[in-house]
Amino acid sequence: MYVSCEDMEYGLKVFDNIPKWNVVAWTCLIAGYVNNNQPREALKVFKDMGNWGVEANEVTMVNALIACARSRDIDTGRWVHECVCKAGYDPFVCESDGNVILATAILEMYAKCGSLNIARELFNKMPKRNVVAWNCMINGYNQYERYNEALGLFFDMLADGFCPDKATFLSVLSVCAHQCALALGETVHAYLLKSNIATDIALATALLDMYAKNGELGSAQKIFSNSLEKKDVVMWTSMINGLAIHGHGNEALSMFQMMQEDSSLVPDHITYIGVLFACSHVGLVEEAQRQFNLMTKRYDIVPEREHYSCMVDLLSRAGHFREAEKLMETMPIQPNIAIWGALLNGCQIHENISVASQVKVRLTELEPIQSGIYVLLSNIYANAGKWEEVNRTRKLMKHNRIAKNIGHSTVEMKLLTL
Structure with a gap:
């Protein structure tokens, strides 16, 4: 007892x-x-x-x-x-x-x-086998980012005549979110509506997150607004991050302000990644600095690399390179490639060859074959008319067999995988 x-x-x-x-x-x-x-x-x-x-x-x-x-x-x-x-x-x-x-x-x-x-x-x-065994395997594949295998097992489960339960839907919706599989996510949503499973706060958040990560913000906001249960911090965070990652920074910050009106809701470190990302992409330097300080002083959240990456990105985008470099020097963790890359991104915006050349050395030490580094450096040199450097960078890419890939920033990827 x-x-x-x-x-x-x-x-x-x-x-x-x-x-x-x-x-x-x-x-x-x-x-x-x-x-x-x-x-x-x-x-x-x-x-x-x-x-x-x-x-x-x-x-x-x-x-x-x-x-x-x-x-x-x-x-x-x-x-x-x-x-x-x-x-x-x-x-x-x-x-x-x-x-x-x-x-x-x-x-x-x-x-x-x-x-x-x-x-x-x-x-x-x-x-x-029972549904719990199927769920165990599907969720395991999802947690370790083996999404295709998770979906394959889900389809096998249906083919074997098993009916998905709440845990199944939570895992499969998470897979659809991470894979940006909107069509499948909509099909799973329709399947859920036809089932006898009540859409509680956990399922509503999973649906919201799936739509938000797929850029269907209208559907995400509809689910958010229609949720009958009291919204928890996870649901608010999913909506804030969804708005932030898809370029709606001001709306994300307004949503965060609304969340704070409920004293029972305490933002967590994931919430603040979205908040700082939103500030960065609408250029609100002072607001970001205020939120960064509040995060630690009011909520005792220890800043992680993603938070520092957002701050460096914000400051370098605004052309505040000295402040960005000072933050990188004083932060208690070593800057990783994402943080140096954020600084380099600001160099491209402001055509700052001097800082870019300093960053180049550190970046190539950290990850010498990362394609985004060389593409960004090549663009910076091209915008400044440094054609010899452009040619040298491209030759280096060719020598190392580095393909030019379309990518996202590390913070964007973090928000997409949360």
């Missing part, structure tokens, strides 16, 4: 006072730590249980595997899987009826730890 009520300290005292620790007592304690989001403690107890000579049952194994999945502990997960097989509980043996719950726990452990090939092999061996 106590472990299910989040009072693990008292639950542990009760456990210590039990005269004889049987498998039920140990399993309750392990499950308590799992349910209270303390997976590493759960695994410690699982190992202690073995040291005390108590054999785990299938329920114990399921909880241990869930703990491995949540802590991304693949080594312990493999060991628990071995324990399952040694105890005679292997759910993937063709002759057995197969404990679907245990099988799914093993799949989820491998999938969440990134061992998707092993998970797929086991999935293919399952004597019985």
Whole structure:
């Protein structure tokens, strides 16, 4: 009772006072730590249980595997899987009826730890499958950006006669968002509407995010406005970032202002990537600086590289190169290629050959074969009439077999993949 009520300290005292620790007592304690989001403690107890000579049952194994999945502990997960097989509980043996719950726990452990090939092999061996097992694999592929495989499995699931549930739709809509697969996303939306599944805040946010990332801002705003449930920070952030990434900076900032009118909503680091990106693309230097300071002072958000990249992009776009360079010198993390690239982008706008030449050295050290660097440098030199430098840069691209690619800024890519 106590472990299910989040009072693990008292639950542990009760456990210590039990005269004889049987498998039920140990399993309750392990499950308590799992349910209270303390997976590493759960695994410690699982190992202690073995040291005390108590054999785990299938329920114990399921909880241990869930703990491995949540802590991304693949080594312990493999060991628990071995324990399952040694105890005679292997759910993937063709002759057995197969404990679907245990099988799914093993799949989820491998999938969440990134061992998707092993998970797929086991999935293919399952004597019985349920929707949870299908969802586990689809979500695993989605989380590790293997989107085509996620969609392929979704179509297989439908072909096998399984009906998608809420978790399925959440994963598939996420894939459609990241793949910019608008037509498929609209089809999935229509399928969802025909199902008996209620569109709660999570599904509404997934739909909004899919439409926003695909540039269908009208559909995204309609979903946002029609949502009957109280909007959480994730939904607001999806709308703000969608507006920002598609060039509607002022609308994004207005949306952020509306969000702040609700004192119960606290913006997070993802919200602020969108806010700073919006400021950058409408040239609001002072507002961006104000928001950057508020982010740390009011909300205790530690700036990440994407936030610094937005600020450097903003300052260099505005021609404030000294301020941008000072920020890069004083920031607590090393500037990566995205931040140097943001500075170089400002050099192109303002034809600043001096700063561009300094940036060139650092960029080629960081990522010497990144095509965007050379294309940007070539454009800067061409705009300034430095044809010898243009020719030298293009020869270098040809020598290194670097193809000219159409791309997005790293911050844009970050917003598209959130």
